[in-house]
Amino acid sequence: MVVLAGVSVIVFALVHLVPGDPVRLALGTRFSQETYDALRERSGLDQPLVQQFFSWLGGALTGDLGVSFRSGDTVTSLIAERLPATLTLAFASILVALAIAIPLGTISALRPRSLVDRFATVISQFGISVPDFWVAIVLILVFAGTLGWLPSGGYVPLSEDPLGWLQRLIMPAVVTGTVSGSVITRFVRSSVLEALGADHVRTAQAKGLPARQVFTWHVLRNALLPLVTVTGVQLAYLLSGVVVVEIVFSWPGLGQLALQSVQSRDYPVLQGAILLFAVVFLVINLIVDLLYTAIDPRIRR
Amino acid sequence: MRATRPLALAAAGALTLTACGGGDSVDTGGGDGGGDNTLVAAVSAQPDQLDPHVTTAYASFQVLENVYDTLVVPDPEDLTMQPSLATEWETSEDDLEWRFTLRDDVTFHDGSEFDSADVVYSYNRIIDEELSNSFRFQNVESVEADGPDTVVIRLTQPTPNLLERIGSFKGMAILPENAAEDLDLTTEANGTGPFQLESSDASSTVLTAYEDYWDGAPSIDGVEFRYITEPAAALTALQNGEVQWTDNVPPQQIESLDGDDSVELETTASVDYWYMSMNYARPPFDNRDVRRAISFAIDREEVAEAAWFGAAEANQTAIPEDSFFYYDYAPFERDPEQARQLLAQAGVATPLTMGLMVTDEYPETVTAAQVIASQLAEVGITVEIETLDFATWLDRQGAGDYDAFYLGWLGNLDPAAFYQEQHQTDGPNNYQGYSNPQVDQLLLEGSTETDDEARKEIYDQAAQIIVDDVSYLYLYNPDVVQAWAPGLSGYQIRADKAINFENVELP
Numbered sequence: 001m002v003v004l005a006g007v008s009v010i011v012f013a014l015v016h017l018v019p020g021d022p023v024r025l026a027l028g029t030r031f032s033q034e035t036y037d038a039l040r041e042r043s044g045l046d047q048p049l050v051q052q053f054f055s056w057l058g059g060a061l062t063g064d065l066g067v068s069f070r071s072g073d074t075v076t077s078l079i080a081e082r083l084p085a086t087l088t089l090a091f092a093s094i095l096v097a098l099a100i101a102i103p104l105g106t107i108s109a110l111r112p113r114s115l116v117d118r119f120a121t122v123i124s125q126f127g128i129s130v131p132d133f134w135v136a137i138v139l140i141l142v143f144a145g146t147l148g149w150l151p152s153g154g155y156v157p158l159s160e161d162p163l164g165w166l167q168r169l170i171m172p173a174v175v176t177g178t179v180s181g182s183v184i185t186r187f188v189r190s191s192v193l194e195a196l197g198a199d200h201v202r203t204a205q206a207k208g209l210p211a212r213q214v215f216t217w218h219v220l221r222n223a224l225l226p227l228v229t230v231t232g233v234q235l236a237y238l239l240s241g242v243v244v245v246e247i248v249f250s251w252p253g254l255g256q257l258a259l260q261s262v263q264s265r266d267y268p269v270l271q272g273a274i275l276l277f278a279v280v281f282l283v284i285n286l287i288v289d290l291l292y293t294a295i296d297p298r299i300r301r
Numbered sequence: 302m303r304a305t306r307p308l309a310l311a312a313a314g315a316l317t318l319t320a321c322g323g324g325d326s327v328d329t330g331g332g333d334g335g336g337d338n339t340l341v342a343a344v345s346a347q348p349d350q351l352d353p354h355v356t357t358a359y360a361s362f363q364v365l366e367n368v369y370d371t372l373v374v375p376d377p378e379d380l381t382m383q384p385s386l387a388t389e390w391e392t393s394e395d396d397l398e399w400r401f402t403l404r405d406d407v408t409f410h411d412g413s414e415f416d417s418a419d420v421v422y423s424y425n426r427i428i429d430e431e432l433s434n435s436f437r438f439q440n441v442e443s444v445e446a447d448g449p450d451t452v453v454i455r456l457t458q459p460t461p462n463l464l465e466r467i468g469s470f471k472g473m474a475i476l477p478e479n480a481a482e483d484l485d486l487t488t489e490a491n492g493t494g495p496f497q498l499e500s501s502d503a504s505s506t507v508l509t510a511y512e513d514y515w516d517g518a519p520s521i522d523g524v525e526f527r528y529i530t531e532p533a534a535a536l537t538a539l540q541n542g543e544v545q546w547t548d549n550v551p552p553q554q555i556e557s558l559d560g561d562d563s564v565e566l567e568t569t570a571s572v573d574y575w576y577m578s579m580n581y582a583r584p585p586f587d588n589r590d591v592r593r594a595i596s597f598a599i600d601r602e603e604v605a606e607a608a609w610f611g612a613a614e615a616n617q618t619a620i621p622e623d624s625f626f627y628y629d630y631a632p633f634e635r636d637p638e639q640a641r642q643l644l645a646q647a648g649v650a651t652p653l654t655m656g657l658m659v660t661d662e663y664p665e666t667v668t669a670a671q672v673i674a675s676q677l678a679e680v681g682i683t684v685e686i687e688t689l690d691f692a693t694w695l696d697r698q699g700a701g702d703y704d705a706f707y708l709g710w711l712g713n714l715d716p717a718a719f720y721q722e723q724h725q726t727d728g729p730n731n732y733q734g735y736s737n738p739q740v741d742q743l744l745l746e747g748s749t750e751t752d753d754e755a756r757k758e759i760y761d762q763a764a765q766i767i768v769d770d771v772s773y774l775y776l777y778n779p780d781v782v783q784a785w786a787p788g789l790s791g792y793q794i795r796a797d798k799a800i801n802f803e804n805v806e807l808p
Contacts, residue, residue: 020692024699027433028357029710029730030722038431071350072487081503137533145537152538153529155504248531252503263662264349265692 007278008060008271012053015270022069022265043069056271065275066268070261075272078257085155086253089176089246090238092169096177097184097234102227104181105188106220109196120185127182132175136248139171153250172249176242180234187230188223195222224295232288239284240277338522340789340805343535343547347528348506351498352486353474354423354432359711362471363800364506364526369474369492372401372420372452373464377793377801380572380714381625382464386415386475386493387452396459396751401452407515409477410490410497417446422478424454424467434473436729437466459749461756465715470799495519495803504528520791520806536784539564545786545807548800552610552665555782565787567794568780570614570621574719575666575709577657577673577774581734583704585649592771593633594643595655598680599673600635605777608669612780618764619710619719621778623796625753626716628761630768640680651681656704662691666707669776673707698732706732709779712797716760717748724763724772735772 023040040046044055059066065075104124108117144152150167158165195201196219204214241255254273261269293299348361353369356362372387387401407415424444427435440463442455454463467473477483477491484491490498496508496519509523527544529535535549540563550558550566558566579586579595586592601615614621617631644651657673659666667688674684689697697703713719721744722728726736743763750756767773783794788808793801 018692019696020690021696021699022692024695025692026357029708030436030718031433032431032436032439032729035431035433035435072352072355073350085503137531140531140534140537144534144541144543148541151543152534152541153531154527248534250504250527250529250531250534252528257503263690263692 003282004275004278008057008275009053011271011274011278012056015267015274016049018262018265020265022267025264026069056268060272060275065272068261068266068269070264070266070269075268078269079254079272079276082252082254082257084157085251086239086241086255088155088158088165088169089172089242089251089253090235092173093176093180093238093242094231094235096173097181098231100178100181101184101188105185106192106223108185109189109192112193117189120189124182124185127178132179132242133244133248135178136171136175136245139175140248143171153248155250155252168249172242172245172251175245175249176238180238184227184230184234187226191223191226192219195219198222221295225292228288228291228295232284236277236281236284239280338807339525340521340523340546340802340807341525341527341544342800342802343529343538343544343549344526345528345530345532345535345549347503348501350487351490351501353471354427354430354434354476355487357433357472359798360528364498364501364508365471365474365490365492366494366799366801367496367508367524367803368490368494368498369471369476370407370494371468371471371473371475372403373468375469375714375795375797375799377795377799379623379625380795380797382468385468386420390464392751396461396749397456399454399456399463400447401454403450403452404515405450407493408513409493410511411477412513413477415475415477415493416449417452418449418478419475420444420452421446422480423473423475426476426481427473437473459751461749461751461753462715462717465718469714469797470712496524499523514803516803519803521802524802536564539784539786542786545789546783546792546802547785548781548783548798550782550784552612552782555610555612562787564784565789566782566784568612568782569794569796570623570778571711571781571798572620572624572713572778572796573709573711573798574616574619574713574778575608575669575707575776577705577707577776578733579655579705579771579774580701580703581736582701585647585653586655586704588647588649589770590643590647591649591653592774593769594640594647594680595677595682596633596771596774597636597643598640598677598682599633599774599776600676601776603676604669604672605779607672608665608777609779612782613777614780615777617768617775619716619773619775620713621796624714626757626760628764630761630765632769635676637680644681652683653681654683654685656685656687658687658689658694658697658703658706660689660691660694660708662694663709666709670707701732701734714797716764720744720760720763720767721748724767733772735767735770737766737770737772740766740770740772 023036023045026039027035044052056066067074068078104120108120111117140152143150150171154168156164156168201214201218204218241253241258243255243259246253246255258273344360344363346360348364349358350356351361353365370386372385373382374385376383386404386407388404390399390401392399403417409415421444428438440456440458440460442457445453447453480486480491495511495514497511499507499509506526510519512518529538529549532549532551535547536551538544539547579592581587605613605615617633618628620627657670659670661667670686674686677684698706710719722730724731724735724740725744726741740763743759747756747759750759781794781798785792786808790806791804
């Protein structure tokens with residue numbers, strides 16, 4: 001709660017410090033001074049900043065994040081409208097990422113400097129450094145254009161059209177999942193390697209335990225902690241919207257909303273979105289901490 | 302009007318992967334948005350909101366064009382004003398009173414009847430609440446009904462461009478009386494247009510045909526506007542049949558797509574213009590010779606080519622040659638020698654440094670600015686390009702904190718809007734600070750002259766001085782570029798970029 005209070009002050013200050021006048025942006029280039037003044041008053045921007053902050057904070061505490069300058073809609077409904085798409089993409093991407101990272105990272109740790117290891121290094125380097133924008137366009141041109149297997153983009157809710165939902169999810173999830181997966185692969189590899197060299201693992205091996213049991217019980221469990229941490233960080237990042245991928249695949253997520261609100265200096269939406277991202281980070285950190293205690297009983301004490 | 306130039310799209314191009322497959326693509330698009338007879342249109346952005354009197358976003362007007370009507374509308378061919386909800390109008394002797402006769406067979410989408418009270422309500426809403434377009438009623442004293450079929454607009458001074466003021470786009474839409482109280486106009490609509498609003502969310506806006514439309518029901522069942530921001534994705538969606546129409550064509554592919562029969566592409570010069578403008582408050586740009594030197598140093602063709610890959614027409618005045626108010630005047634041919642002479646004559650020591658403010662809101666201007674910089678370098682002017690986001694750009698423009706800037710004016714139908722506001726001393730958009738008594742006098746005459754031919758002559762004279770003085774350094778008119786599925790008929794590309802699907806028939 002203390003963190004959130006701090007965040008809200010910083011969010012508000014930062015948003016208002018950015019140069020640019022939302023009223024001029026909303027009115028375009030042709031308008032009269034009277035129109036300008038009227039809109040400024042309607043948006044509450046003629047009030048002193050401190051007063052604007054407290055009326056925003058007061059609303060935020062009761063779940064009212066204000067009304068968008070740009071669309072005239074409430075911020076909560078704008079966010080709620082885009083939340084399902086963002087949640088869908090974030091979790092699908094994490095699944096893709098883990099599906100890549102766990103096997104690839106583990107195998108390359110078990111066989112360091114092998115062909116698989118080198119391959120994994122190259123792949124994860126590729127995933128981290130190649131721009132997702134480029135990969136996304138290539139996927140569209142190949143799978144939607146040349147092959148015509150998948151739609152070029154868009155989003156439909158699962159409840160309306162499960163097949164269409166899945167078809168549209170594949171490409172964006174693969175793009176963001178590959179990037180996250182590349183990051184996670186490196187963590188998996190290094191933490192498995194570290195666990196393999198630990199004393200208790202050597203002890204277990206010396207005791208003559210079967211290799212499989214040593215691996216699942218002594219190695220994987222210990223490698224799991226860093227994995228949970230980095231997955232949490234990646235998930236939080238994905239939940240705050242992946243702007244570029246959302247734009248290329250016409251995915252109506254929070255990233256696009258945040259970008260639009262920055263461009264149009266839509267303060268209420270921007271504040272609401274950043275506040276939400278802060279809450280997401282806090283909640284995910286909390287969950288990660290809880291998972292720690294479940295995985296490693298020592299932390300409970 | 303110059304005929305639009307149909308160009309068929311070609312298989313070649315930088316992004317050849319789209320076209321060279323050749324295999325039949327599966328229609329993975331369909332699904333949502335209504336029956337088979339629904340047109341799916343890919344547009345580049347989501348409408349910011351749907352209140353026609355409040356929004357200023359082009360994305361909103363793409364939708365609203367099909368939902369609402371105005372008293373008069375621009376003719377799709379030459380953009381002169383034609384009857385729509387008003388069938389005829391007459392002006393009083395002193396030109397201060399306009400009487401509009403309204404159609405009597407019009408109903409709103411909710412079934413209620415249209416009459417003069419709706420017009421009075423709509424116009425007074427814009428005026429009383431000081432909404433975005435209230436400046437268009439600057440000369441309007443009152444809007445009153447005279448019986449259900451007549452609306453009387455009284456003016457404070459003769460306003461020859463009144464029809465353009467109330468009809469050029471759907472920002473002047475007629476809403477039913479008390480619409481703002483009865484509906485949430487940001488998300489709901491009740492118009493008299495050919496389509497009614499079905500739904501609008503973060504993925505698409507869906508319209509359905511209005512069967513009782515006064516001009517006959519549309520031949521398609523509806524329109525779904527899908528937002529596809531990335532042009533390569535929009536083109537792919539058109540080619541594999543997910544959408545049947547788009548205006549989001551990658552500009553670098555316009556020429557190379559010539560000859561592909563999987564897509565039909567048309568272009569026409571728009572009534573948008575792009576220009577550069579120098580700050581009179583920052584010497585030496587207050588010096589006419591310096592501005593003329595810069596104008597002589599620029600090759601407009603090259604700038605247009607860089608910005609739009611050839612899909613733009615160089616122009617030294619504001620609007621393209623198809624428009625009634627076009628003035629054929631081009632005194633500046635690129636001439637670096639003369640530019641250097643003029644600079645020397647002005648006593649300006651070179652290299653002269655000039656900041657040029659552009660915005661990434663319009664990425665093509667950033668490219669064009671680089672070309673301008675290299676052209677001006679040849680005559681000893683060092684251009685420092687400042688690329689800003691639009692909000693910051695507008696702040697700096699408002700504060701007069703720039704040497705020169707680069708921007709466009711869109712949808713220019715009447716010179717009162719595109720010469721007077723920009724070049725009259727203290728005009729509302731005269732940011733550069735231009736002041737020429739002779740121009741002021743001409744612009745004043747033009748704003749009250751009611752004979753079209755006489756009016757054009759006045760504005761031609763004003764335009765000549767404006768161009769000679771380089772109040773604006775006019776550069777080019779970009780083309781409107783739109784593409785659709787082969788066989789789609791009844792659609793007309795327009796210089797004002799209005800998108801109307803009323804008469805479209807699907808293949």
